[in-house]
Amino acid sequence: MAWNEPGNNDKDPWKNKGGKNQGPPDLDDLFKELGQKFGGVFGGGKSSSNNSGNNFSGVVFALAFIIATVAYLFSCVYTINEAERGIKLRFGEYVGVVEPGLSWKWTFIEHIIPIDVQSTRNLPASGFMLTQDENVVHVEMQVQYRIDNARDYVFNVTNPDDSLSQALDSALRYVVGHAKMDDILTSGREMVRQSVWEELEKIISTYNLGLIIVDVNFKDARPPNEVKDAFDDAIAAQEDEVRYLREAEAYARGIEPRARGRVKRLEQEANAYKAQVLLDAEGEVAKFNKLLPEYQAAKEVTRQRMYIATMEKVYSNTSKVMVDVDGGNNMMYLPLDKIMQQQNNNQRPTSQVNSTSSSNNRPASNTTISSSGRTDRFSDGRN
Incomplete structure (x- = not known):
């Protein structure tokens, strides 16, 4: 038997709410019930009727309320960047500082002012x-x-x-x-x-x-531009002054070490000369101290020996020799330089001797000084 046959109203799946065979509810009834509920909340319970227009307006109002609520909740969520800090105001009064991250505020009640605290x-x-x-x-x-x-x-x-x-x-x-x-x-x-x-x-x-x-x-x-040229010249002069000072300092730094080295060298040479003179003087004093006892023991012998030693030292630096003969009136002069030069010429090769024989065969002239002041010339015996 079909569900819509006469006498089977109790088995209607759309109206049997308490039965086992429940079907989908009527959309009109659903919207009607929602409209009645919201209408009762907002004062619309007195006009409860079967008018579908009133039910539709109630549904629209309910949907608008839900959408507004969701939008409001979304507007309460905000984010503060890493480089910012948020100043929270509640009805214009300072509440606190909001750190970076996701935060919550009550829209239209609280206001957030982001401030960049890291940018320069x-x-x-x-x-x-x-x-x-x-x-x-x-x-x-x-x-x-x-x-x-x-x-x-x-x-x-x-x-x-x-x-x-x-x-x-x-x-x-x-x-x-x-x-x-x-x-x-x-x-x-x-x-x-x-x-x-x-x-x-x-x-x-x-x-x-x-x-x-x-x-x-x-x-x-x-x-100012009116005096810029004059100031440029003044600045250039100052720069030249600084440059000259730097060059002078560099020259001084180059000369000073050499001067100090020279002073040190002269000082060392002076100290060496001083030490040499002192040592020489000390040597002379020691020598005199050694000669003094000998002189006191034999004055004449020591005096003669000192004289001979002194004359030997003096004549060792000259090429002329004066010979004084005992018992004679003449003093003989020996030209040692000429004698040595002739010996050197004799040791040369024969060709060189022949070429210079004319000049070397001449007898050397010597001078003899007598006690009377007469000057005589004599030959040294060489041919």
Whole structure:
């Protein structure tokens, strides 16, 4: 028997809710029940009727509510990047700092301000400034900084970047105003940079900007264009002065070691000469001390021996010999240099002797000095 035959209503699978053979429910009944439930919740229970239009509007409203709820929940989830820190505000009041990662907030109740605390920012400053010696220079400087405290950066000052810019301009003008122009343009640039850094940190420390200075770069410093040529000449002259000083120092470093070596050598030679003279003197003293007893024992013999030794030493350095004959009035002179020269000529080959015989066969003339002052010439006996 079929389920839809007359008399079998109790076996209808679509209406037999309590039976064993349950079928799919009617969609209209399902939407009607949902509409009644939501309508009762929002005050629509009095208008419960079989009108399908009212049921459809209730279903649409329910679906819209579910979608809005899901969208709201999705909007409550947010992410803070690794380089950022989040400032959480609840109804505009500071609550805390949110660390990097996935977090939760109540949308329309809490507000998150992400702050980049790792990136390094640049802030330039430049302008014409008056120096201590009443000159005008154009200085350009750049500051590198990053956010150190996100809460102080957001709440302590209205515009921390603008406050830092004004502090940098104030510090730069203060330092330049207490420095000379030559130092700013040439050798004092590093000192000016360090001074600006210290002065800037001193200024911003009282405001708690939440910033930290990473570096200060001195980019450029130049005089006004009207006097630029004159200052270029002055700078070139200063560079030449430095170059000449370096060359002079290099020359001095090259000369000084040689001079010191020469002084050392002369000093050593002087010490050696001094030691030699002292030793010679000591030797003479020792020699005299040895001769003194001999002289005291036999004065005449010692005197004669000393005289002979002295004359022997003197005549050993000359080629002329004077011979004094006892009992005679003449003193004979022996030209030893001529004798030695003739002996050398005799030892030469015969060809050379023949060529020079005319000059060598002449008798050598000698001079004899008599006691009366007469001068005679005599032959030494050579043919």
